[in-house]
Amino acid sequence: MPIANYAFGVAEASVYAPEILARGLPDGQPAHKDGSASIEASPALLALEGIGLSFGGVVALADVDLSVRPGEIRAIIGPNGAGKSSLINVISGVYRADRGHVALHGARYAQVPTQRLARLGVARTFQNLALFKGLDVLDNVASGLAYKTRSNFAGQILGLGRSRRERAEQRGRAEQILDFLQLTHVRDRLAGTLPYGLQKRVELARALVAEPRLLLLDEPMAGMTAGEKSEMAAYVRAARDRFATTVVLIEHDVGVVMGLSDRIAVLDYGRKIADGTPDEIRNDQRVIDAYLGVASENEEGAGI
Amino acid sequence: MSAIATDLSATELSKGTSLPSWLAPLLVVSFAYIVVPLVGGSYLFEAILLPFLALSLAGVGLNILTGYAGQVSLGSAAFMAAGAFAAYNFNLRVEGLPLVASIVFSGIVAAAIGIVFGLPSLRLRGFYLAVSTLAAQFFVQWALTKFSWFSNDSASGVIDAPKLFIAGFEFDGAVGRYLFALTVVVIITFLAHRLVISQTGRNFIAIRDNETAARIIGIPVLKTKLLAFAISSFIIGVAGVIWAFAYLRTVEPAGFDLDRSFQILFVIIIGGLASIRGAFLGAALIVVFPLALSRLGSFLLGDVFDSGVLDMSQRIVLGALIILFLILEPDGLVALWDRVRRRLLLAWQSS
Ligand SMILES: Nc1ncnc2c1ncn2[C@@H]1O[C@H](COP(=O)(O)OP(=O)(O)O)[C@@H](O)[C@H]1O
Numbered sequence: 001m002p003i004a005n006y007a008f009g010v011a012e013a014s015v016y017a018p019e020i021l022a023r024g025l026p027d028g029q030p031a032h033k034d035g036s037a038s039i040e041a042s043p044a045l046l047a048l049e050g051i052g053l054s055f056g057g058v059v060a061l062a063d064v065d066l067s068v069r070p071g072e073i074r075a076i077i078g079p080n081g082a083g084k085s086s087l088i089n090v091i092s093g094v095y096r097a098d099r100g101h102v103a104l105h106g107a108r109y110a111q112v113p114t115q116r117l118a119r120l121g122v123a124r125t126f127q128n129l130a131l132f133k134g135l136d137v138l139d140n141v142a143s144g145l146a147y148k149t150r151s152n153f154a155g156q157i158l159g160l161g162r163s164r165r166e167r168a169e170q171r172g173r174a175e176q177i178l179d180f181l182q183l184t185h186v187r188d189r190l191a192g193t194l195p196y197g198l199q200k201r202v203e204l205a206r207a208l209v210a211e212p213r214l215l216l217l218d219e220p221m222a223g224m225t226a227g228e229k230s231e232m233a234a235y236v237r238a239a240r241d242r243f244a245t246t247v248v249l250i251e252h253d254v255g256v257v258m259g260l261s262d263r264i265a266v267l268d269y270g271r272k273i274a275d276g277t278p279d280e281i282r283n284d285q286r287v288i289d290a291y292l293g294v295a296s297e298n299e300e301g302a303g304i
Numbered sequence: 305m306s307a308i309a310t311d312l313s314a315t316e317l318s319k320g321t322s323l324p325s326w327l328a329p330l331l332v333v334s335f336a337y338i339v340v341p342l343v344g345g346s347y348l349f350e351a352i353l354l355p356f357l358a359l360s361l362a363g364v365g366l367n368i369l370t371g372y373a374g375q376v377s378l379g380s381a382a383f384m385a386a387g388a389f390a391a392y393n394f395n396l397r398v399e400g401l402p403l404v405a406s407i408v409f410s411g412i413v414a415a416a417i418g419i420v421f422g423l424p425s426l427r428l429r430g431f432y433l434a435v436s437t438l439a440a441q442f443f444v445q446w447a448l449t450k451f452s453w454f455s456n457d458s459a460s461g462v463i464d465a466p467k468l469f470i471a472g473f474e475f476d477g478a479v480g481r482y483l484f485a486l487t488v489v490v491i492i493t494f495l496a497h498r499l500v501i502s503q504t505g506r507n508f509i510a511i512r513d514n515e516t517a518a519r520i521i522g523i524p525v526l527k528t529k530l531l532a533f534a535i536s537s538f539i540i541g542v543a544g545v546i547w548a549f550a551y552l553r554t555v556e557p558a559g560f561d562l563d564r565s566f567q568i569l570f571v572i573i574i575g576g577l578a579s580i581r582g583a584f585l586g587a588a589l590i591v592v593f594p595l596a597l598s599r600l601g602s603f604l605l606g607d608v609f610d611s612g613v614l615d616m617s618q619r620i621v622l623g624a625l626i627i628l629f630l631i632l633e634p635d636g637l638v639a640l641w642d643r644v645r646r647r648l649l650l651a652w653q654s655s
Pocket residue numbers: 055058059060078079080081082083084085086087303304
């Protein structure tokens with residue numbers, strides 16, 4: 001797909017102020033405790049510092065640090081109930097961590113402001129489908145740009161110029177994303193009537209349409225066939241390459257993760273037990289004991 | 305003349321496969337304006353069409369809140385009452401205020417009350433929200449009964465609605481009041497239709513279908529919910545004005561009780577949630593069905609039972625039929641309507 005096709009979208013994408021992109025991390029950023037030497041070389045786009053979270057007596061996350069560099073595909077793996085979804089929920093502000101901070105392009109938050117998430121350049125998908133069933137596919141995807149809407153309801157009812165321009169622009173960008181993810185043939189279908197795999201892809205499209213700097217994917221390939229999984233993996237990689245998006249990815253299928261990600265963090269019972277390149281993870285004894293050894297049983301990953 | 309014209313267009317309608325979507329509503333509206341006043345008698349207007357129009361409009365209003373934005377409300381009658389009494393008082397106390405202005409202001413008053421009683425929706429959901437909207441129902445009715453200022457210190461609490469003057473023209477008699485109500489309903493329904501297909505309408509649906517996802521993608525959830533309450537209450541308030549000014553010709557709190565709130569909820573559930581057409585189909589059923597049932601009942605059993613027993617058994621039959629209908633067609637009359645139309649079209653095409 002030629003980039004020029006999308007040039008209009010890129011030129012219009014004033015989502016991120018360039019100065020934020022250029023600024024990177026402020027000076028006072030604490031050094032990371034991660035073992036990998038290469039991490040210090042490049043400033044983090046996202047950094048979790050000592051995140052702790054529990055539900056009643058259940059410890060979902062305990063003292064988790066995580067750094068994500070711009071442009072990488074960062075996988076988080078671990079058995080069911082390890083705290084992976086909780087981690088994504090903390091990053092996106094759906095949960096408030098009991099302890100620790102989330103640093104998002106340099107700004108530190110005790111709780112990330114969910115309502116401003118899209119404006120901060122963060123988009124996400126959900127482990128369980130979270131599409132708007134009553135809207136068609138095109139409107140679902142266009143809704144990913146709702147945060148940019150400036151016109152009010154009165155202008156929209158009367159069909160004033162601004163609301164019409166916004167509508168045309170949102171639909172245009174949504175159509176480009178549908179084209180990119182090869183969903184054009186279902187653009188007028190109600191989202192709830194699509195097969196599961198396609199719904200997952202529509203959710204990816206809704207997240208991507210905002211051209212986020214950080215994309216959080218909670219098990220985008222869960223419940224898919226092997227063929228669908230590799231297709232989805234290709235879309236994730238293509239999305240990263242085209243939009244220079246940083247990806248945080250939760251996935252159960254270790255084979256897919258190893259091939260797709262640049263670095264992998266392993267969670268077990270809410271703790272991070274390993275963090276490194278796919279090769280390092282593959283050979284880590286603790287990971288093999290806790291997770292890889294039983295990976296075949298976990299393959300389907302029908303987690304919560 | 306015009307009846308023939310509509311008939312012709314109706315046959316055209318089934319012929320073409322891609323007719324413009326505005327054609328059918330346009331035909332219905334022209335029929336309602338031109339044919340109905342010529343052929344209808346006063347019973348049709350007084351007993352059927354006027355309550356039908358008022359309930360349809362209230363249904364459109366509630367559907368925006370409940371059908372589209374997913375916020376269940378049992379306070380509809382309170383907003384109708386607020387609209388009716390506000391219009392009465394604007395008309396009474398503001399010298400020379402045109403009727404249209406009274407109606408718009410009364411809608412705004414109802415919208416303001418709607419926002420106040422919509423505040424719990426920022427915290428509560430589903431059943432709990434429905435119960436909290438009961439507060440609106442009881443509070444408004446209590447306030448209107450308690451403070452006689454609202455009914456201009458009338459001894460009975462029942463007051464006569466003013467005459468319907470617009471731009472020096474009086475909408476008099478059953479047909480006049482019908483045309484007045486029809487005009488208000490057509491205008492507001494058109495605007496409501498524009499709303500639900502707009503970005504704001506899609507935001508309503510997004511919040512209904514998945515509030516967390518809606519918040520994540522940056523839809524202003526709190527603002528949008530309150531907007532749904534405001535717009536919905538505005539429309540229901542205006543429906544209250546029609547109910548009192550055009551249909552009953554009196555304004556009194558008693559007609560806007562919890563029964564009425566439930567009736568409007570039934571209208572949208574039976575007609576079909578999140579559908580403007582559904583509100584009209586549902587209202588038609590709710591208005592016509594009991595009348596037909598009571599005619600039938602007194603015709604068949606009038607000699608055997610007294611009217612109290614008949615009335616009670618009609619309610620039971622009506623309730624049972626509603627339940628049966630909802631089990632068979634949970635998506636409401638709109639779904640039934642669309643299916644029948646598709647079938648007919650297929651049958652017609654294959655023959
Ligand atoms: N909203 C919640 N309420 C109560 N417990 C929760 C909630 N979310 C997660 N948990 C608990 O936290 C632990 C981690 O869950 P989760 O983050 O969903 O794991 P994963 O995504 O790795 O399967 C589990 O024990 C789960 O039961």
